[in-house]
Structures are given as structure tokens and as C-alpha cells.
Amino acid sequence: MSKTLYEKIWNNHVIIEEEHKPSIIYIDLHLVHEVTSPQAFEGLRLANRKVRRPDLTVATIDHNVPTKDRFNIKDPISKQQIDALSRNCKEFGVKLYDLHDVDQGVVHVMGPELGLTHPGKTIVCGDSHTSTHGAFGALAFGIGTSEVEHVLATQCLHQAKSKTMEVRITGELKPGLTAKDIILGIIAEHGTDFATGYVIEYTGEVISNLTMEERMTICNMSIEAGARAGLIAPDETTFEYLKGREYAPTGADFEQAVQQWNELRSDEGAVYDKCIQFDAAALVPQVTWGTSPGMGTDVDKVVPDPAAFTTENERKAAEKALEYMGLAPNTKMTDIKIDRVFIGSCTNGRIEDLRAAAKVVKGYHVSSHVNAMVVPGSGRVKIQAEKEGLDKIFIDAGFEWRDAGCSMCLAMNPDYLEPGERCASTSNRNFEGRQGRDGRTHLVSPAMAASAAIKGKFVDVRNWDFL
């Protein structure tokens, strides 16, 4: 019988399957960071349990890390959390990429970079953006701390089988449009819970033509659609990306792996529980105006009027969002002035994202009233960018060039918005307070964030005059 990619990976990992119960599935890779793991390790200690497979467990420090003067962690509670991870990794024998390591970075940036993410693997992490790794055709999803403890102890997880959804992207992506605009556009059209209970598989020629970095951006924000995970079938682009990476198979093993990976695609005639289409040809650069990733629109449109929403709950939500965002209905998106720019995160902190932003920035200077910063997603991204001279382009233009970490995506470290500050951000969530209390976040692509930094307000990057 024809199977979807999801069903194939699922079947390969089921250990126990009983009717009316969640299955027990095996986890091939467990990524760990400092915020969602201390209570899990403590649970192991209290129950006198070990980490079952330290060899399948990899840790890094990302959420709390200062991106400037990184070894000087002033917040004692942040320091305590970082120290706890170091201690736990040592005690339980888990490999840790710490602040001294060149491979340290945002867990969903450094994992794929190291070649840890392979097609067909099951991957979990106590972090909702684990969906990123689905770009390789791996079944990857975020879990809570109790489940982190469960995977540490058993290398397994109780999991009910998800429903499957195909999101087929049709048309052709026009210049100036990016993977970020695709995923923001899909969520703006269908809402932040249209995929709850589903694993999404993104298909279509547009997807096949994307680079791995772009595919990761799309899968990353699957969680913002409510999905359990996002998937893209592996292909030559995937194999090419993996070849030669530290944890990728080598030589004959690699060739054999590619043969197996080639099987990981939905069979012809495989049936999804739901299918939707999204037309990339009609896409315009996206900017969010509200406090949920679904509250987004085209850059050439206006802030919507809450009165235009059909249900009372939507109307109330839009009113609250506009009040929080300090925006009046019908304001042109291109009239919205910004104070801060953040380029980085597990959504858009990879080398290609920095290249796209640098291309826009080159020859210009950041607007006098804007404070802009670039935070590479990992130590490796930083080194590569510096090799290419991107750091110089950013610094010459007046950007701050920082060290790797989650930084102002969630503002657990010293990078955050002051109350009322408005930010063009390449991250994934515009929730109230996400980037700092009473801070106002607009989600955009790296090119849109870069152009906003230069002009001090949102501009349509399709009309950008590249110098």
C-alpha cells in the first residue's frame, strides 16, 4: 500500500503498538539545551536512573547566552542554569558544545551544521522549533521537560500517530520573495492552529528548488501553524548538504545511506488526511502587524481594521493586538517606523540569511534612529560570514555584529526590547512580551529586516536599489 513519508518514518520507529494506546517509538537523536533540561536531569537523579543512550544525546547552550562579552554572564540565575547543564552533561556522560566550542550555537542551527540531522531519523528536543530538522525528511518535534526526562531514561517516547497534511506550494517564487514569506503567508492565510494534530509535508516544485537553509526556515515555523512537525522529502540538495559534515556517514556508508534516504518520499497515490495548496506566484513580502504569527499581511497593504473581522473573538483579538502594538487601523505597512532590528534565530540565523541581509545592506547605512544587530545562529555561521566579509558589510553599515545564541528571539539573555520599542525581527514569534516586556515585534524575512534597518521603516524589498 502507498505510504506517506511520515508513515514510513513512523513505521521504522514503532517499538510497541497497541490499540487505543499511544505507541512507543524510538528516538534516534535527542538534542538538549539549558532551559528545558535541568528538571529532567534532576528527575533522573531522584529516581536513580541513567541516560540510556548518551551517544544519541547532544547538548548545547543557546537560550541564555550573552551575545556580547559572552563569558561574563551577569544574571546569576542564567549562570546557574548554564552551570547546571555543564554539571549534568558531565555527570551523565552527555556531549556538550559549550561556550568555548566553535560549534556552539542555536540548537537547531548547530545540529544540522554538524551533520547530526539525517533523513529518516526521529529527533526530539525540549524546544518547539525542533520542527526545523524536518527539512531533512526527519521526524522532528518539540517535547516538554517530562518527556525530555522520559527520552533520557528510555530513548523512547509515548506518541499517538498524527494525522497527515500535504501543503503543496504551487507557482514560482518571484525575486525578493523568500522561504520566510512563504511560511508567514501560509500562516496568515490559514491561521495559527490549522495544522494542530497534523504532521505537515511540504511538497511542490517551489519546495524542491529551495536550499536546505530555506527548507529549514519553512519547517521551523510549522509549529506556528500548530503542527506536530513539518517534513520535506530528502533529495539531492539534502544529500549534498550532508556530505562531509562531521556526523554524516562517510565513503561507502554514505552511498548506502543515500540509497536508503532515497526511499524516504511519499509514494505515488499515498493518501494524506488533508491537502491544501498555496500559490507562491501571488506572494508579496510579508510583515506581521499583530501579536500572533497569523496576524500578518502584504507589505503593500495596510494594518487591518478589527471591525472587518467576521467573528467576535477575532475582532476582540485584533483590537487587543493593535492596542498592544500601538497601531491604528488602515495605517500603511510602509508607514510603520521601527526602532530596532534583529537578524538571527533558528528561523533565519543561517549563513544564507546573513548573505541575503548583507546584499541589501551593502553600501547603505542604518537609519539614525534605528539600533540594529546581527546574531549569527552558530559559531560556524559567524566564522563563515567573517570569511566572506559579511561582518564588515554589517559593521560598516552600523549594525552590531554579535556572538551566536538565541538572543532577542526570546530575550532570555541581555538582548531585549525596552517597553514600547518596535522591532523588525527575523525570528518566529510576535507574542506579547516575547522580545521584551511591552516590546512590539514585526516578523519579516532577513532582506525585509535589513531594508527596514536602512530606511527606518518597512519598505517593499522587491523595489530595493541594490548597490
Place this chain on the structure above:
Amino acid sequence: MEAFKQHKGLVAPVDRVNVDTDAIIPKQFLKRIERTGFGQYLFYEWRFTLDGKVKEDFSLNQNKYEGASILVSRANFGCGSSREHAPWAILDYGFKVVIAPSFADIFYNNCFKNGILPIVLSEEEVETLFQATAKQDGYALHIDLEQKIISDNAGLQIQFDLDEHRRQYLLQGLDDIALTLKYEEKIAAYEKQQPAI
């Protein structure tokens, strides 16, 4: 984990759609390395002003909802970050039950791991509860997990649906890890045929 069979308690409303886990527990409070003590930070930025004063207009700050143990809210409750600190904060504040028309996946799952019962009702049924909490001070519900019935003193009775395995999990207060470790042989057999990374 403590078993959950019956619960009676006061109902408090949070009338918003898409309540995200950043709102439930803002990130500045995620740095603790314990599971306890998060209740004081629940909905922190909705409960307190920038200078730490109580926001009187937020529902949980109103006297009539003091001591509530059942939270009722709108669709897609618990969306966003996977932080289990969200259910820890909800539980530590005193809530044992959350009722909404829909929940985000990871949050929903995290509730069961902490002995919190999340109940999905229709939009109309949830609206009825919102109206009841607005009209009547001290509005309470009785939740019977064995029968899967919600009732109040005025004769309201709603049958709710819940996956049988999850129901048993709460009724018996089960420990997942111990359950899984019973299958040690099968896990070991599976591992034998898998290559290491």
C-alpha cells in the same frame, strides 16, 4: 503523580484566543532549575504593571475569582513554546483543570504529565461557562473524570470527550517512564538492529 478522579472548584475566565505559553509564563522566569515556585509568575505581564502594581482589570486579579482552580479560556490555548513551565505555573497557582475549545498540541500533552486535566468543549459550551462566570460570583463546577461529566449547581451537565488512555493515565496517576521500562527487552532488541550516529 497524584491521581485525578473528581474535582470541584471555582471557575476563572481568561477571555482571549491563542493564549500562548509566553503569556502564561514569560521567559524571564524560566531560569529556575526546579519544577516548583512558578505560580507567582503565572500570566505575569497581564497581572502586573511594569512597576509591579496589580492590574485590577485582569480577571485573575478580581476578588471573585480568588482561589479558582478551574480555568476557562478560548481556542488554541497554550500555543507557542514547548516550555513545561507553563503547566507548572498553572498548577502551582492552584489550577487543576483548564477548559477551552482547543489546545495546542505540546501544551495539551504537558498537562497530563503534571496531573492537570485539559478539557475540550465546543465554542458554544465554553461561551456558556464564560457567561456563567460573569453573571454569578463564586460560580463553581464539578468535574467527574470517571464519568467524563462537567456539572454545576444550576443543573448544567456536559459530557466531555477524552482519549481513554489519557483518562486512565490521570485516574491512576501513572508514571510513564516506569511503563516504558517494562518493555526493556523490546527496546534493546530494536537498538541492536540500529546503527549508532
